[in-house]
Amino acid sequence: MDAAGAWGEEWDRVFDVVVVGGGAAGATAAATGAAEGASVALLEKAPFTGGTTAKSGGVMWIPDNPLLRERGVVDDRDNALRYMARTAYPTLYDPTDPTLGLPVDRHRLLEAFFDGGSAAVGHLIDLGALSFETVDYPDYYAHLTEGSATTGRVLQPVLPDDWTPGRDATGGQILVDDLLRFSRDHGAEVLVDHAVDRVVRNEAEEVVGVLAYVGRRPVLVGARRGVVFASGGFLHDPRLVLDYLRGPVFGGAAAETATGDLVRIATEIGAQLGNMSHAWWDQVAVEVTARTRSTSADVYSPFGDSMLMVNRFGHRVVNEKAPYNERAQAHFVWDPYRGEYPNHLLFMIFDEAVVESPERSIFRWPVPTSRRPRDYVIAVQSFEELAEELRDRLERLAPVTGGTKLDASFLTNLRGSVERFNQLAANGEDADFRRGETPIEQVWAGEPRPGAASAAMYPLAASGPYYCVILGPGALDTKGGPLTDEHARILARSGEPIPGLYGAGNCVASLAGQAYWGPGGTIGPAVAFGYLAARHAAGEPARSPA
Numbered sequence: 001m002d003a004a005g006a007w008g009e010e011w012d013r014v015f016d017v018v019v020v021g022g023g024a025a026g027a028t029a030a031a032t033g034a035a036e037g038a039s040v041a042l043l044e045k046a047p048f049t050g051g052t053t054a055k056s057g058g059v060m061w062i063p064d065n066p067l068l069r070e071r072g073v074v075d076d077r078d079n080a081l082r083y084m085a086r087t088a089y090p091t092l093y094d095p096t097d098p099t100l101g102l103p104v105d106r107h108r109l110l111e112a113f114f115d116g117g118s119a120a121v122g123h124l125i126d127l128g129a130l131s132f133e134t135v136d137y138p139d140y141y142a143h144l145t146e147g148s149a150t151t152g153r154v155l156q157p158v159l160p161d162d163w164t165p166g167r168d169a170t171g172g173q174i175l176v177d178d179l180l181r182f183s184r185d186h187g188a189e190v191l192v193d194h195a196v197d198r199v200v201r202n203e204a205e206e207v208v209g210v211l212a213y214v215g216r217r218p219v220l221v222g223a224r225r226g227v228v229f230a231s232g233g234f235l236h237d238p239r240l241v242l243d244y245l246r247g248p249v250f251g252g253a254a255a256e257t258a259t260g261d262l263v264r265i266a267t268e269i270g271a272q273l274g275n276m277s278h279a280w281w282d283q284v285a286v287e288v289t290a291r292t293r294s295t296s297a298d299v300y301s302p303f304g305d306s307m308l309m310v311n312r313f314g315h316r317v318v319n320e321k322a323p324y325n326e327r328a329q330a331h332f333v334w335d336p337y338r339g340e341y342p343n344h345l346l347f348m349i350f351d352e353a354v355v356e357s358p359e360r361s362i363f364r365w366p367v368p369t370s371r372r373p374r375d376y377v378i379a380v381q382s383f384e385e386l387a388e389e390l391r392d393r394l395e396r397l398a399p400v401t402g403g404t405k406l407d408a409s410f411l412t413n414l415r416g417s418v419e420r421f422n423q424l425a426a427n428g429e430d431a432d433f434r435r436g437e438t439p440i441e442q443v444w445a446g447e448p449r450p451g452a453a454s455a456a457m458y459p460l461a462a463s464g465p466y467y468c469v470i471l472g473p474g475a476l477d478t479k480g481g482p483l484t485d486e487h488a489r490i491l492a493r494s495g496e497p498i499p500g501l502y503g504a505g506n507c508v509a510s511l512a513g514q515a516y517w518g519p520g521g522t523i524g525p526a527v528a529f530g531y532l533a534a535r536h537a538a539g540e541p542a543r544s545p546a
């Protein structure tokens with residue numbers, strides 16, 4: 001027990017910096033704080049660390065990172081800031097304005113990320129805490145002129161030579177394990193099964209600790225210099241999702257513990273919330289989320305060239321190969337005349353060639369690898385049979401979909417949509433939705449099949465079998481929470497920082513606004529602000545508990 005002196009015996013433990021949550025943001029904060037010489041505790045609600053990060057590839061989007069610089073590539077600061085501002089706040093963006101049309105505080109966050117992300121990676125490399133390698137992906141909006149990237153902004157932890165997806169630890173698990181190993185080696189304590197329930201403040205209203213529960217036992221943990229929340233988003237709190245997100249969402253692959261605890265904890269002490277209607281959107285298989293809101297996989301870059309998606313009217317409504325965050329927003333289109341979300345559900349339809357493809361892509365799910373039946377994959381011989389089977393399944397799903405049914409025009413329109421899709425695919429150009437045109441879609445599409453006009457599209461076979469998965473809107477996790485400043489300090493409604501309280505990662509308002517800048521767009525900022533938070537906190541004077 002290191003409770004001592006002025007801290008009194010009511011405190012179970014006292015540290016300099018207390019980190020709440022053991023994902024990317026928390027592990028970075030713990031490693032950074034420990035390296036600064038601070039005594040650090042990381043409290044994790046689950047019986048194990050990793051959070052949503054452990055399910056991920058651990059890929060990080062970091063402009064101007066040290067690996068880019070090593071290669072002699074200049075990632076111009078103004079250019080990168082324009083790219084981030086233009087896509088995060090497209091309706092505010094003004095390239096002639098000193099803060100690019102953004103409120104000064106929002107612009108400052110982008111600057112802090114540009115400078116801090118690169119510094120964080122450099123620092124972790126110098127400390128020997130984590131090794132990085134470049135993943136050759138372009139930005140998600142690299143086709144836009146503003147600041148459009150170079151490749152090279154995307155990093156991941158170095159993976160073992162014979163690394164195999166599905167068999168070995170994910171890149172995200174490696175990221176967290178390496179950072180926490182470093183933290184422990186530098187004296188930090190990692191305490192699992194510690195669910196933080198509230199913060200404790202002294203008479204000066206500075207945050208000086210947290211109350212956590214270990215089972216039903218309350219534990220009071222003091223923090224002399226700061227508490228860094230890194231507790232993930234709120235995707236799995238249905239009430240917060242209902243009250244804040246911009247549209248109905250079925251669930252997603254965020255860890256089950258992504259229940260938005262910081263939203264309640266921080267608003268209780270007057271924090272200002274921001275960006276609450278946004279999430280890192282993707283698509284989910286509705287028959288899977290009907291069973292479990294926290295899925296093991298979602299639909300990122302839908303697999304297969306002879307594959308299309310249609311809505312309940314049988315119409316194609318979206319570029320099926322657009323990045324998940326962009327594509328999923330098609331589900332939120334509102335039809336005021338009919339009073340419905342016409343794309344609430346989309347039906348991903350593909351043929352035998354897609355199923356028979358031997359490719360072991362990380363994006364393959366939910367396409368089965370063989371003819372082994374999966375209950376969320378409909379297998380039929382014809383489109384007539386598909387319409388019948390969908391009608392049955394939609395009836396069973398009514399309690400979770402609000403009763404979405406196929407329109408009477410579905411079958412006729414589906415045939416027309418497939419015919420049109422097949423023509424576009426044969427020509428190799430999607431005049432309707434521009435599928436396969438952006439740099440990221442071209443990388444993801446890989447090589448075309450022999451004789452194909454496009455790698456992204458191929459005509460569906462003239463006869464069955466056909467397959468279908470019912471998709472709905474989901475998310476990797478949410479990206480709203482308390483607003484923070486350039487040091488990751490959580491802000492009160494007055495706009496002033498709440499002394500001693502920090503936040504990073506999905507638990508706070510994302511500086512990315514509505515955007516998903518590129519592969520690693522969530523973990524990049526989580527690492528940057530985990531680092532900035534811990535550095536600032538470790539440098540604070542020790543506070544008195546009274």
Ligand SMILES: Cc1cc2nc3c(=O)[nH]c(=O)nc-3n(C[C@H](O)[C@H](O)[C@H](O)COP(=O)(O)OP(=O)(O)OC[C@H]3O[C@@H](n4cnc5c(N)ncnc54)[C@H](O)[C@@H]3O)c2cc1C
Nearest residue numbers: 021023024025045051052053056196232505506520522523
């Ligand atoms: C399959 C998949 C692949 C992905 N791939 C990528 C990728 O490659 N790159 C990318 O940028 N993003 C990716 N994402 C998204 C990314 O994983 C997350 O956005 C990111 O890891 C979140 O990090 P975090 O530190 O904010 O939160 P988390 O990793 O979710 O960590 C939060 C932790 O806080 C704990 N916690 C919550 N409440 C409390 C409490 N009250 N007390 C104590 N502990 C608490 C949780 O249990 C959890 O361990 C992917 C997501 C999935 C599901």
